Amino acid sequence: MARAGLTTDRVVAAAAELADEAGFEHVTLTALARRFGVKDASLYSHVRGLADLRTRLALYAGGELIDRIAWAVAGRAGKDALTAFAGAYRAYAMEHPGRYAATQIRIDQSLIAASPQMRRTAEITYGMLRAYGLREPDLTDAVRLLRSTFHGYCALESAGGFGADRAVQASWDKAIDALHLALTHWPREARPDGDDR
Amino acid sequence: MARAGLTTDRVVAAAAELADEAGFEHVTLTALARRFGVKDASLYSHVRGLADLRTRLALYAGGELIDRIAWAVAGRAGKDALTAFAGAYRAYAMEHPGRYAATQIRIDQSLIAASPQMRRTAEITYGMLRAYGLREPDLTDAVRLLRSTFHGYCALESAGGFGADRAVQASWDKAIDALHLALTHWPREARPDGDDR
DNA sequence: CTCCATTCCTAGACTCTCTAGGTTTCAGCC
DNA sequence: GGCTGAAACCTAGAGAGTCTAGGAATGGAG
Numbered sequence: 158m159a160r161a162g163l164t165t166d167r168v169v170a171a172a173a174e175l176a177d178e179a180g181f182e183h184v185t186l187t188a189l190a191r192r193f194g195v196k197d198a199s200l201y202s203h204v205r206g207l208a209d210l211r212t213r214l215a216l217y218a219g220g221e222l223i224d225r226i227a228w229a230v231a232g233r234a235g236k237d238a239l240t241a242f243a244g245a246y247r248a249y250a251m252e253h254p255g256r257y258a259a260t261q262i263r264i265d266q267s268l269i270a271a272s273p274q275m276r277r278t279a280e281i282t283y284g285m286l287r288a289y290g291l292r293e294p295d296l297t298d299a300v301r302l303l304r305s306t307f308h309g310y311c312a313l314e315s316a317g318g319f320g321a322d323r324a325v326q327a328s329w330d331k332a333i334d335a336l337h338l339a340l341t342h343w344p345r346e347a348r349p350d351g352d353d354r
Numbered sequence: 355m356a357r358a359g360l361t362t363d364r365v366v367a368a369a370a371e372l373a374d375e376a377g378f379e380h381v382t383l384t385a386l387a388r389r390f391g392v393k394d395a396s397l398y399s400h401v402r403g404l405a406d407l408r409t410r411l412a413l414y415a416g417g418e419l420i421d422r423i424a425w426a427v428a429g430r431a432g433k434d435a436l437t438a439f440a441g442a443y444r445a446y447a448m449e450h451p452g453r454y455a456a457t458q459i460r461i462d463q464s465l466i467a468a469s470p471q472m473r474r475t476a477e478i479t480y481g482m483l484r485a486y487g488l489r490e491p492d493l494t495d496a497v498r499l500l501r502s503t504f505h506g507y508c509a510l511e512s513a514g515g516f517g518a519d520r521a522v523q524a525s526w527d528k529a530i531d532a533l534h535l536a537l538t539h540w541p542r543e544a545r546p547d548g549d550d551r
Numbered sequence: 552c553t554c555c556a557t558t559c560c561t562a563g564a565c566t567c568t569c570t571a572g573g574t575t576t577c578a579g580c581c
Numbered sequence: 582g583g584c585t586g587a588a589a590c591c592t593a594g595a596g597a598g599t600c601t602a603g604g605a606a607t608g609g610a611g
Contacts (some may be wrong), residue, residue, distance in 0.1 A: 159470050162589090163589070163590085173455035181503070185566090185567065185568090186567075186568065186569090187566070187567055187568080188567095195589095195590070195591095196590075196591065196592080197567080197568080197569090198568095198569080198570085198590085198591075198592080198593095199589070199590050200589070201568095201569070201570085202590075203589090206568075206569070207567090207568065207569090208383040213391060227379045261509070261513065262512055262513070263513045266514060266517065269517065269590065270517070293520075294524070294525075295528070296518070297518050297520040297525065298524070298525040298528040298529065299528075299532075300530070301507070301510075301516060301525045301529065302503065302529045302532055303505075304510060304515070304526075305502075305503050305506035305507035305510055305529070306499065306502050306503045306506055307506070307507040308509065309501065309502035309503055309504070309505040309506025309507070309509065310498070310499075310506070310511060312458070312505065312506065312509065313498075313501060313502055315604080316458065316459070316460045317460055317461075317463060318501070319498060320463065320466065320467065323490075323491050323494040323495070327491070327495070328491075328494065328495040328498045328499075331492070331495040331496075331499070331541065332495065332498065332499045332502065335496075335499055335537075335540065335541060336536070337537035338536050338539055338541055339532035339533070339535050339536045340532075342535055342539070343532065344528065344531040344532060344535055346482070359558095360558075360559085367572065375572080382597090382599090383598075383599070383600090384597075384598055384599085385598095392558095392559070392560095393559075393561080394598080394599080395559080395560075395562095395599095395600080395601085396558075396559050396560070396599090398599095398600070398601085399557075399558065399559075400558095403599075403600070404598090404599065404600090527591065
């Protein structure tokens with residue numbers, strides 16, 4: 158019987174394709190095995206199980222996403238960088254809904270800390286924000302705001318959550334404008350008692 | 355044999371409890387049947403299947419959420435209303451992670467349009483924003499920004515996405531401040547510091 | 552009391568995850 | 582060329598879950 162030539166990497170890559178075609182929740186070891194013309198039990202030699210496959214897929218997609226973002230942001234600063242970051246983020250979510258969904262799953266905190274992709278994501282995000290002259294803890298707050306908005310927008314959009322006629326792209330552009338404005342006039346602790354380093 | 359007294363409403367309510375206890379993805383007809391001391395096939399008299407149960411749960415949770423928000427926002431305006439809205443939203447997501455996860459699932463667009471909860475949500479959201487003097491299409495853009503940010507923040511938080519030490523509540527407060535700032539100085543069409551894109 | 556719609560049941564087909572243990576293939580070495 | 586060991590892939594089967602089909606019990610209306 159001819160071998161399918163399975164490896165962990167190939168299994169994860171096929172899972173990524175399957176996720177985009179059928180949806181992340183339909184990524185199944187049985188379906189994946191069918192795609193390779195192999196029995197599902199055979200996949201357990203390369204992947205510890207469904208949970209393992211899913212977290213591998215999440216890290217794989219996270220790596221792809223940050224690669225795209227890094228490429229888009231390279232050489233830009235300020236609003237230019239923000240727009241490029243956001244555009245690359247949303248484009249990936251739209252082109253690869255299954256992979257993007259994979260990036261949303263809950264992953265063991267220790268795995269996140271150990272993954273180079275996540276560290277790279279943090280670097281690039283913080284780097285982009287440095288142009289706005291923010292300092293900790295405002296920097297962390299701003300990162301959280303950006304991540305939340307980008308993620309929330311893409312999640313709602315891909316879930317069909319935007320019913321109104323208004324073009325989704327136009328609203329996205331406006332959201333970026335609004336975020337840029339918020340970042341440039343970031344509300345600091347200007348209040349009488351306030352002083353955070 | 356004593357009957358369990360099942361009705362569609364009771365099944366959905368039990369599913370909501372189960373979702374919060376075990377997580378939305380573990381809401382299963384078998385588990386639900388076990389909870390009622392009944393065979394899983396019996397539930398099919400009250401619910402068309404798992405998919406039907408999930409969308410019913412989503413609408414149920416959406417109704418609860420908007421009730422909480424409406425109560426919190428009542429009698430407030432401007433930033434006060436924004437803070438109350440956001441606080442109620444996040445509190446619900448934190449108290450009922452399973453139900454909140456249910457509100458995120460993709461639902462048939464026609465069902466959304468027909469549901470009174472969703473119409474009520476739109477009313478309250480647009481009403482809150484009217485204080486900022488926005489007009490269409492800025493109004494729709496702003497609603498999408500708010501929904502995205504709230505949803506994204508809660509999704510990331512409940513998925514354990516915020517690793518840094520910085521308190522999550524503090525970042526949330528800052529995000530509200532930033533959104534309020536963006537809403538009060540909403541970037542209208544004629545941008546002075548021209549940056550086309 | 553009888554009717555009968557509703558409620559709940561058993562039985563079983565199908566899908567999927569995962570384990571245990573058995574073959575087959577292939578690359579490198581004598 | 583033949584041996585050998587590690588992968589790669591297999592069969593078999595337990596267990597959980599969804600869902601359909603059809604049968605039996607319950608309880609309210611007439």
